[in-house]
Amino acid sequence: MGATARQWGIRYRAHNRLPRPAVVLVPAEYGPENPPPPLPLVISPHGRGIRAITNAQWWRDLPARGGFAVICPAGMGRRLPLHSWGWRGQIADLARMPSILQATMPWLRVDRRRIYAVGGSMGGQETLLLVGQHPQLLAGAVAFDSVTNFYTRYRDFALIRNGRRLQALARVEVGGTPSSKTREYVLRSPTHWVREVAEASVPLQLWWSDADEIVVGQERQSGHFYEELRSLRPRGRVEAVQGSWSHTAESYSQLQLPGAVKWLDLLEQ
Numbered sequence: 001m002g003a004t005a006r007q008w009g010i011r012y013r014a015h016n017r018l019p020r021p022a023v024v025l026v027p028a029e030y031g032p033e034n035p036p037p038p039l040p041l042v043i044s045p046h047g048r049g050i051r052a053i054t055n056a057q058w059w060r061d062l063p064a065r066g067g068f069a070v071i072c073p074a075g076m077g078r079r080l081p082l083h084s085w086g087w088r089g090q091i092a093d094l095a096r097m098p099s100i101l102q103a104t105m106p107w108l109r110v111d112r113r114r115i116y117a118v119g120g121s122m123g124g125q126e127t128l129l130l131v132g133q134h135p136q137l138l139a140g141a142v143a144f145d146s147v148t149n150f151y152t153r154y155r156d157f158a159l160i161r162n163g164r165r166l167q168a169l170a171r172v173e174v175g176g177t178p179s180s181k182t183r184e185y186v187l188r189s190p191t192h193w194v195r196e197v198a199e200a201s202v203p204l205q206l207w208w209s210d211a212d213e214i215v216v217g218q219e220r221q222s223g224h225f226y227e228e229l230r231s232l233r234p235r236g237r238v239e240a241v242q243g244s245w246s247h248t249a250e251s252y253s254q255l256q257l258p259g260a261v262k263w264l265d266l267l268e269q
Contacts, residue, residue: 003064004028007056010104012096014076015089023056024101025063025070026108035107040068040114040266043097043130045090046075047121047252048166049082055123058253066266069108071097075126080173085122085150086129086188087173094126095134113139118260120144120252121215125190128204128225132193135200142260144207145215145247148225151178151185159216191225198232205263207241207256214247239263 006028014020030036042063046055052074063070073093077084084090094117098110117138119127124146131141147153154170154177157163171177178185186192197204208222215221226240241259245251261267 004061005059005063005070006031007053008105010100012073012093012100012104015093016076018076020074020076020081021052022071022073022097022100023052024105024108025056025059025072027064027067030108032107035109038109038111040066040116041098041101041110042068042070042261042264042266043094043115043117044070044072045094045117045119045123045126045130046072046082047119047123048085050123051082058249059257060253062257062261062267066261068114068261068266069101069110071101073097077173078175080169083122083169083173084126085147085170085173086125086190088133088187091126091129091133094130095137098137115139116264116266117141118143118257118264120146120256121247122147124222125150125188128190128197129188129193131200131202131204132190132196135196135202138200138202140203140264142205142207142256142263143222144252144256144260145209145212145218146190146206146222146225147215148190148221150188151182152220153215154178154185156216160214191228194225194228195232198229198234201235203237203264204229204234205239205241205260207243207259209243209245209247211244212247 124143208218
């Protein structure tokens with residue numbers, strides 16, 4: 001039987017003091033009675049509308065195979081729990097995850113030199129914002145199929161299924177439309193933070209697809225962000241992975257996550 005990962009459930013207080021759950025994945029041989037040596041930690045923000053437990057399940061056995069821990073927080077936006085869309089309080093909460101782990105699971109020691117962020121879709125958006133806003137935290141990051149311009153994303157919601165509902169949710173979360181709350185939409189956009197990302201010295205891998213049916217027009221999202229980032233001559237290594245996969249759980253779990261942990265040197269090639 002191959003290596004397996006064990007799930008642990010914890011609770012943390014979000015930026016607005018509300019209790020939120022998180023799922024922690026650890027190689028199954030470790031626990032309070034058999035604490036591990038300091039492990040690398042991956043912070044994994046979820047995609048839009050995805051629960052922490054679902055996000056955790058997509059990691060399958062990767063933490064056990066690579067000997068690292070993953071924390072999948074449920075998240076909290078300004079108003080909405082599963083549609084945080086890069087709210088600054090949510091990004092601050094992501095940066096607190098290593099300290100939250102230390103407080104709630106003291107037997108699980110984290111190698112503070114090897115903390116990473118990996119996320120897709122909205123989770124990719126928040127991964128990039130974490131790099132830009134907390135550059136000293138991370139040793140590397142990988143973002144898949146990301147929203148990088150939330151201002152134009154609001155308009156593009158109308159091009160996908162349930163788009164009008166998503167626009168309504170965005171108005172609730174942000175507090176209005178891009179026309180009435182321009183600065184708020186811009187601050188949730190990694191493109192606004194691209195110079196900070198370039199100066200962060202954090203190795204970064206960006207994945208995007210020309211067949212994405214959810215974050216449509218990826219050449220205007222991740223593609224544009226990558227070109228702008230490269231033009232700024234980033235201090236950290238930056239790599240692009242382009243292809244024609246669909247925006248699905250299967251792609252995320254079976255293609256993107258294994259590729260990410262290999263690139264971050266968390267899994268043997």
